[in-house]
Amino acid sequence: xxxxxxxxxxxxxxxxxxxxxxxxxxxxxxxxxxxxxxxxxxxxxxxxxxxxxxxxxxxxx
Amino acid sequence: xxxxxxxxxxxxxxxxxxxxxxxxxxxxxxxxxxxxxxxxxxxxxxxxxxxxxxxxxxxxxxxxxxxxxxxxxxxxxxxxxxxxxxxxxxxxxxxxxxxxxxxxxxxxxxxxxxxxxxxxxxxxxxxxxxxxxxxxxxxxxxxxxxxxxx
Numbered sequence: 001x002x003x004x005x006x007x008x009x010x011x012x013x014x015x016x017x018x019x020x021x022x023x024x025x026x027x028x029x030x031x032x033x034x035x036x037x038x039x040x041x042x043x044x045x046x047x048x049x050x051x052x053x054x055x056x057x058x059x060x061x
Numbered sequence: 062x063x064x065x066x067x068x069x070x071x072x073x074x075x076x077x078x079x080x081x082x083x084x085x086x087x088x089x090x091x092x093x094x095x096x097x098x099x100x101x102x103x104x105x106x107x108x109x110x111x112x113x114x115x116x117x118x119x120x121x122x123x124x125x126x127x128x129x130x131x132x133x134x135x136x137x138x139x140x141x142x143x144x145x146x147x148x149x150x151x152x153x154x155x156x157x158x159x160x161x162x163x164x165x166x167x168x169x170x171x172x173x174x175x176x177x178x179x180x181x182x183x184x185x186x187x188x189x190x191x192x193x194x195x196x197x198x199x200x201x202x203x204x205x206x207x208x209x210x211x
Contacts, residue, residue: 001195001202002142005172007163008207010106011145015207025207029200044191052199 077121107147153180167210
């Protein structure tokens with residue numbers, strides 16, 4: 001697992017690629033994203049969506 | 062002129078002394094790390110970042126700053142998965158995958174402190190149920206958090 005903090009204004013190409021119009025914006029594996037502070041459960045659910053969970057079907061996409 | 066006021070420096074020194082466990086290395090990646098900024102905005106920003114990290118390192122015996130020139134040592138940047146600069150890898154007893162891209166100033170200075178403390182303690186503040194789910198993740202996860210200093 002890797003966690004990058006990216007200062008959006010210094011990396012405008014990344015901000016544009018991921019459509020960053022409000023911060024904080026979280027992008028996981030380029031496929032799941034959300035904006036703003038979220039409860040831990042939401043974060044975990046997003047991680048499962050993005051990375052898949054052992055014993056469950058393969059994540060689509 | 063330092064980035065941190067005397068009052069802020071005292072706060073950082075106290076927090077790191079109270080909360081750190083393992084030593085932390087801040088590997089700072091920029092094209093040049095000599096203290097001579099390239100004549101571009103990017104070089105100027107990188108020099109600011111290096112100064113901020115240096116001030117933090119001076120406030121705790123457990124924090125070490127290691128500047129790495131991506132021109133002189135591109136292999137090291139590749140090994141850390143760093144393709145853009147300025148970038149900082151926050152390394153504890155092991156590399157937990159924590160990276161900060163850009164300048165940790167303004168509100169984001171607090172983020173840098175959190176990352177240092179987390180790397181030093183080797184664990185965050187996640188609940189047991191979250192840990193269970195994370196342990197079952199099938200694939201790798203690359204989390205990018207976009208922030209601004211204001």
